[in-house]
Amino acid sequence: MKLPIQIEENSREPIYHQIETQLTALIVSGHLRPGDSLPSIRTLAKDLACSVITTRRAYQNLEQSGYxxxxxxxGTFVAEIEAGEIAETKKMTVMQTLDRAVKVAMQHDYTLEEIKEMAEEIIRKYMEEKK
Incomplete structure (x- = not known):
């Protein structure tokens, strides 16, 4: 199974964390279901063109977190996760992303009203795509 994970080489975020974040998103969004088999550490490392040590660290952290x-x-499989934990993880992920976006906007001296307008524009774009 080839996972839809994209590594950004120029990101300040460590590669193992990029893998963790994206796998967590695939799990909590339901794209990967409990019991689904995951690629071996070596296979994932080869697919992502990164080191085995990096993928091992991501898998270890995901296992410690219960995902x-x-x-x-x-092999390695998606764990059974409680619905409440899934909801909390989704919310936390979105809140962290919004926090970073608002911080960047404020660093560029946008007002609260301008930030809201930009957010509404993005939301409208995605709502149109859903139709």
């Missing part, structure tokens, strides 16, 4: 489970000799 995935590894079964010796069988």
């Amino acid at each position: 995935i489970k590894t079964s010796q000799g069988k």
Whole structure:
């Protein structure tokens, strides 16, 4: 299974964290379901053109967080996650992203009203795409 993960080489965010973030999003959004098999650490490293150590760290962190489970000799699988935790993770992820966006807008001296207008414009764009 090839995962739709995109690594940004020029990002300040470490690659292992980019992998974690994107896998978490795939899991909480339902694109990856409990019990789904994930690629081996080596396969994912090859697919993403990064080191095995990097993918191992991402998998270890995801396992510690309860998003995935590894079964010796069988592979790595998406774990069963409570609905409340999924909802909280989704909200936290969106809030962090909005926080960064607002911070950047304020650094560029946009007013609250201008930031709201930009957000509404983006929302309208996505609503139109859904139609």
